[in-house]
Amino acid sequence: MEVLEKVIKVLAEYKEVDASTITADTTFEELELDSLDTVDLVMELENEFGITIEMEDQKLSTVGDIAALVEKSLA
Amino acid sequence: MIKTPLCDLLGIEYPIFQGGMAWIADASLAAAVSNAGGLGIIAAMNANAQWLREEIAKTRQLTDRIFGVNIMLMSPFADEVADVVIEEGVKVVVTGAGNPGKYMKKWLAAGIKVIPVVPSVAMAKLLARSGASALIAEGGESGGHVGDLTTMALVPQVVDAVEIPVLAAGGIADGRQVAAAFMLGACGVQVGTRFLVAKECTVHQNYKDKILKAHDIDTVVTGKRLGHPVRALRNNFTKEFARLEQSASVTDEEIERFGAGSLRLAAREGDVKQGSVMAGQVASMVTKEQPAAEIIQEMFTQAEEVLKGATKWVK
Numbered sequence: 001m002e003v004l005e006k007v008i009k010v011l012a013e014y015k016e017v018d019a020s021t022i023t024a025d026t027t028f029e030e031l032e033l034d035s036l037d038t039v040d041l042v043m044e045l046e047n048e049f050g051i052t053i054e055m056e057d058q059k060l061s062t063v064g065d066i067a068a069l070v071e072k073s074l075a
Numbered sequence: 076m077i078k079t080p081l082c083d084l085l086g087i088e089y090p091i092f093q094g095g096m097a098w099i100a101d102a103s104l105a106a107a108v109s110n111a112g113g114l115g116i117i118a119a120m121n122a123n124a125q126w127l128r129e130e131i132a133k134t135r136q137l138t139d140r141i142f143g144v145n146i147m148l149m150s151p152f153a154d155e156v157a158d159v160v161i162e163e164g165v166k167v168v169v170t171g172a173g174n175p176g177k178y179m180k181k182w183l184a185a186g187i188k189v190i191p192v193v194p195s196v197a198m199a200k201l202l203a204r205s206g207a208s209a210l211i212a213e214g215g216e217s218g219g220h221v222g223d224l225t226t227m228a229l230v231p232q233v234v235d236a237v238e239i240p241v242l243a244a245g246g247i248a249d250g251r252q253v254a255a256a257f258m259l260g261a262c263g264v265q266v267g268t269r270f271l272v273a274k275e276c277t278v279h280q281n282y283k284d285k286i287l288k289a290h291d292i293d294t295v296v297t298g299k300r301l302g303h304p305v306r307a308l309r310n311n312f313t314k315e316f317a318r319l320e321q322s323a324s325v326t327d328e329e330i331e332r333f334g335a336g337s338l339r340l341a342a343r344e345g346d347v348k349q350g351s352v353m354a355g356q357v358a359s360m361v362t363k364e365q366p367a368a369e370i371i372q373e374m375f376t377q378a379e380e381v382l383k384g385a386t387k388w389v390k
Contacts, residue, residue, distance in 0.1 A: 042197070
């Protein structure tokens with residue numbers, strides 16, 4: 001499964017919404033995710049992918065941003 | 076005597092931090108708390124590098140002991156004050172309102188102990204991993220910017236999630252609450268509201284009087300709509316703020332503008348009707364002005380008594 005697809009799947013479960021409603025361009029604002037939710041979600045993704053995600057100064061505002069961060073951590 | 080790993084970590088006598096209250100926690104209060112054996116903290120709030128340098132210098136004139144600086148990460152001057160603490164050789168940095176990730180490496184390289192305030196388990200895990208020396212788990216009972224979880228619910232969950240020392244904050248004004256924090260697994264406390272009425276606290280007398288007169292049900296949370304809820308004592312300001320928040324025709328920008336400068340107005344100018352009198356739910360337990368040293372001694376003497384009697388129901 002592609003990273004983006006898997007991120008969307010995790011997000012869909014996290015927010016209890018249909019995965020088909022989420023794309024790479026969907027913003028956290030649209031998903032009603034605040035900064036605390038984002039950190040919580042990053043922890044979920046770490047478990048899902050078995051990775052450690054460095055969170056320093058990235059501007060995370062879309063689903064695509066977070067998928068790119070996961071890809072970077074997998075590399 | 077109460078000694079915890081936090082005392083050893085920082086070389087302090089009592090495991091207590093004074094909260095970094097914006098417009099309030101200056102050199103006078105921070106030095107008094109440090110001199111009394113706790114950790115005094117200067118609030119860098121929205122101030123610039125120049126102001127912080129001066130406040131650090133004043134603190135050093137008033138105390139030889141360790142003190143800290145609270146850096147509010149949403150501040151427009153966060154980048155510059157983040158460098159000031161390194162240049163000035165500050166030993167402890169407490170962070171609030173966000174993720175200090177981008178500053179962590181340089182602070183740690185400078186030998187600074189970083190102790191972030193965390194409102195959730197995920198944030199606690201992330202910051203413990205990034206090199207925090209300890210964490211402050213702050214429940215929504217506290218004054219000023221608040222999270223959703225209560226101290227009672229948050230502290231044990233953070234304690235379970237990390238290996239480093241955890242301080243409890245929010246809802247702590249006397250020795251019973253200090254003892255309860257230890258029972259929840261914390262090894263220290265951060266206290267804001269009770270220090271508002273310390274003799275050495277330079278907040279306006281009207282602000283102190285308003286705290287001293289507060290009842291248990293007098294605090295309210297406003298600002299949820301803007302994404303940064305704040306707890307303060309109910310007054311004209313909070314009423315008007317709540318009204319604006321509920322009005323669909325008022326924009327977020329208009330509300331932000333209405334709130335701007337409100338804490339300074341109450342804390343420095345003493346307008347406790349139109350200003351924001353931030354305080355925690357324990358404001359009503361704060362009934363007299365005392366020197367910071369007396370406040371700390373009273374809290375820990377009582378905590379010790381309570382903890383010694385803690386087995387009385389165990390049969």
